[in-house]
Amino acid sequence: MSESTFVPSFVNRRSFIELDGRARAQSLLDEGTGKELVGPFDRIESPWLPMQDAVPQADDGCIVMKGRTAGNPAVVISLEGAFQGGSIGEVSGAKMTAALDLATRDSSAGISTAAVLLLETGGVRLQEANLGLAAIAEVIASILSLRQHAPVITVVAGTVGCFGGMSLAAGVSSYVVMTREARLGLNGPEVIEQESGIEEFDASDRALIWAVHGGEQRVGMGLADALVEDSIDEIASVVRRYVLAGKPAQHRSEQVPLYRERIAALDTSKQIDPLTLREQWVLRDSQGGAR
Amino acid sequence: MSEYVGLRGRAWFRTLTGNDQPRTGDPGSVLTADGQVGRETAVFLCVVPNPDSRFPCARDGQVGLEEAYALANRIRETIDDDRDKPKPEKRPIIAIIDVKSQAYGRREETAGIFLAAAAAADAYASARMAGHPVISLVAGHAFSGGFLTHGYQANRILAFDDSGVTIHAMHKEAAARITRRSVSDLERLGHQIAPMSYDVRDYAKLGTLHKLLYVNNPIEPTESEVFEVKQAIADAIADARTGAEDLGNRLNSPAAKETRKASRTVRALMEKQWVTV
Amino acid sequence: MEKIEFDYPAAKRRITKRAHVGVVGSGDLEILLEPSTTEGAHVSITTSVNGFRDTWKSVFDRFFSKFDGATSIQINDAGATPGSVLLRLEQAVEVIEQ
Numbered sequence: 001m002s003e004s005t006f007v008p009s010f011v012n013r014r015s016f017i018e019l020d021g022r023a024r025a026q027s028l029l030d031e032g033t034g035k036e037l038v039g040p041f042d043r044i045e046s047p048w049l050p051m052q053d054a055v056p057q058a059d060d061g062c063i064v065m066k067g068r069t070a071g072n073p074a075v076v077i078s079l080e081g082a083f084q085g086g087s088i089g090e091v092s093g094a095k096m097t098a099a100l101d102l103a104t105r106d107s108s109a110g111i112s113t114a115a116v117l118l119l120e121t122g123g124v125r126l127q128e129a130n131l132g133l134a135a136i137a138e139v140i141a142s143i144l145s146l147r148q149h150a151p152v153i154t155v156v157a158g159t160v161g162c163f164g165g166m167s168l169a170a171g172v173s174s175y176v177v178m179t180r181e182a183r184l185g186l187n188g189p190e191v192i193e194q195e196s197g198i199e200e201f202d203a204s205d206r207a208l209i210w211a212v213h214g215g216e217q218r219v220g221m222g223l224a225d226a227l228v229e230d231s232i233d234e235i236a237s238v239v240r241r242y243v244l245a246g247k248p249a250q251h252r253s254e255q256v257p258l259y260r261e262r263i264a265a266l267d268t269s270k271q272i273d274p275l276t277l278r279e280q281w282v283l284r285d286s287q288g289g290a291r
Numbered sequence: 292m293s294e295y296v297g298l299r300g301r302a303w304f305r306t307l308t309g310n311d312q313p314r315t316g317d318p319g320s321v322l323t324a325d326g327q328v329g330r331e332t333a334v335f336l337c338v339v340p341n342p343d344s345r346f347p348c349a350r351d352g353q354v355g356l357e358e359a360y361a362l363a364n365r366i367r368e369t370i371d372d373d374r375d376k377p378k379p380e381k382r383p384i385i386a387i388i389d390v391k392s393q394a395y396g397r398r399e400e401t402a403g404i405f406l407a408a409a410a411a412a413d414a415y416a417s418a419r420m421a422g423h424p425v426i427s428l429v430a431g432h433a434f435s436g437g438f439l440t441h442g443y444q445a446n447r448i449l450a451f452d453d454s455g456v457t458i459h460a461m462h463k464e465a466a467a468r469i470t471r472r473s474v475s476d477l478e479r480l481g482h483q484i485a486p487m488s489y490d491v492r493d494y495a496k497l498g499t500l501h502k503l504l505y506v507n508n509p510i511e512p513t514e515s516e517v518f519e520v521k522q523a524i525a526d527a528i529a530d531a532r533t534g535a536e537d538l539g540n541r542l543n544s545p546a547a548k549e550t551r552k553a554s555r556t557v558r559a560l561m562e563k564q565w566v567t568v
Numbered sequence: 569m570e571k572i573e574f575d576y577p578a579a580k581r582r583i584t585k586r587a588h589v590g591v592v593g594s595g596d597l598e599i600l601l602e603p604s605t606t607e608g609a610h611v612s613i614t615t616s617v618n619g620f621r622d623t624w625k626s627v628f629d630r631f632f633s634k635f636d637g638a639t640s641i642q643i644n645d646a647g648a649t650p651g652s653v654l655l656r657l658e659q660a661v662e663v664i665e666q
Contacts, residue, residue, distance in 0.1 A: 044553060057598060097558075170405065
């Protein structure tokens with residue numbers, strides 16, 4: 001007599017967050033199809049970090065992997081959150097833009113090539129300041145070009161989250177996938193506390209941080225598309241689904257009248273309760289949600 | 292330095308359009324007006340301080356939620372109105388920039404300012420991709436998220452050459468604090484490392500700037516200086532129309548060939564290694 | 569920041585693969601290990617922590633006492649302990665000996 005043993009799914013779940021940037025990229029491409037481009041052995045490092053006694057990384061913290069996802073041509077661009085906080089420098093930004101532009105070139109020629117962006121980043125790398133900022137402007141432009149032809153899927157898994165200028169990259173993406181652990185926003189809690197005071201945002205209040213920036217909130221209020229477990233299989237599955245779905249009829253960042261209305265309706269006399277935005281922007285929306 | 296933030300933007304907007312009031316339905320911080328440039332009408336946009344803003348963190352010239360969506364709306368309106376015009380007749384869009392930063396507030400983060408900023412950048416880029424020449428004139432400060440939202444998607448960027456103009460990723464004081472250096476050390480570093488400099492002449496070395504404009508008193512320009520600035524804008528518009536609708540020109544400028552060699556190497560190598568399918 | 573170089577001329581066994589492991593994160597390092605272009609093995613270290621040349625030397629003396637591959641090893645280090653360095657080296661060797 002055999003007895004089936006109940007094994008809770010989290011026991012077998014393999015963590016995506018625990019993987020480094022390269023392994024994350026590999027995990028999203030069909031087996032055997034991944035080819036790294038401008039990888040560490042090409043040694044295109046930051047020209048600016050060594051000038052400031054900072055040790056460079058051979059891939060400048062950006063991994064570009066070309067291959068297939070769900071059988072479709074795709075490029076995965078993965079930021080290494082452990083290197084300089086995943087921040088964007090001249091080289092890492094250039095790698096992102098180049099990969100997006102080549103995907104656009106192929107897509108315009110009839111070979112639809114999706115881009116998957118794994119964003120673990122605080123934004124501009126301060127040691128490269130204006131080149132980091134310029135690079136981010138160019139990344140945003142290249143996403144906007146590509147998404148006319150093929151979907152651009154941003155995944156924010158944590159632990160760094162997606163902040164600074166790169167949050168605009170998430171904002172213009174076709175789809176945004178987040179774990180509960182992940183956070184997405186323009187300014188992080190420390191920056192808000194620094195600039196506007198502890199009353200405005202207490203950066204030590206972890207509950208507040210996730211209530212405002214966390215994955216469950218962003219998906220709950222309609223600013224991200226899918227909330228996933230920290231599971232390689234689940235994240236890969238959701239990414240495949242969006243690659244196959246193709247570009248949406250309208251992108252979130254194009255929905256200006258909708259969001260202007262929502263902002264106009266906000267009661268700004270006091271701080272906004274994040275949960276009420278879930279209520280007002282998604283649950284009550286008779287038009288079928290923020291997409 | 293920072294006491295003039297917003298003043299120079301408003302001054303130049305008024306000088307170039309004869310106007311300095313927001314349009315009905317827009318917040319007091321966003322100015323939109325038609326202005327003549329050469330023989331055509333262009334749409335001018337500017338973000339200015341609004342002490343009466345509903346958002347406490349967006350009263351000093353920061354680009355906040357209302358500002359970003361108002362910009363996006365006016366730009367999309369322009370795109371829609373010109374939709375059936377042939378490309379050479381699509382109105383130029385001129386962004387006058389003098390912004391303190393993005394808005395740093397909890398309301399902003401809660402309501403998703405990242406998406407508002409994205410929507411404005413999207414609108415500017417969409418206008419550019421539709422064939423509208425988009426020109427940015429940095430009249431004062433252009434920092435970080437504020438500049439990404441309002442101006443950095445332009446075909447051509449112009450800036451005044453004086454100490455009141457700063458383009459950067461983070462204010463000196465905050466950058467000094469985070470990198471654990473003194474402000475004077477940071478300034479010194481900027482002289483050696485062009486991308487870190489707060490001096491607009493060093494910014495010009497990066498190759499993204501189309502032209503530096505010389506005006507003796509930027510708050511009170513002379514008639515001939517205004518004429519020259521208008522001419523520079525007209526030239527930038529004409530130049531934009533001869534080029535592509537992407538930002539590729541930024542890496543092909545003479546300055547970029549010197550200062551952004553690594554970016555160019557990356558692009559060439561990735562193209563070489565790329566596999567289609 | 570410090571640059572340190574070592575040579576191990578006795579490490580002559582021909583290697584055909586290359587390996588990349590690690591990340592330049594706080595307390596970690598990245599290693600690029602490739603077949604050597606000259607005779608013997610050559611080590612090149614860029615580290616954010618100055619003044620530990622002797623420690624690096626003993627780590628590599630120990631490593632090359634057991635490993636004889638003619639390799640070119642490049643390290644970008646952000647303050648890893650000797651134990652972590654040896655661990656990463658072992659990971660790299662595992663990749664090339666597969």
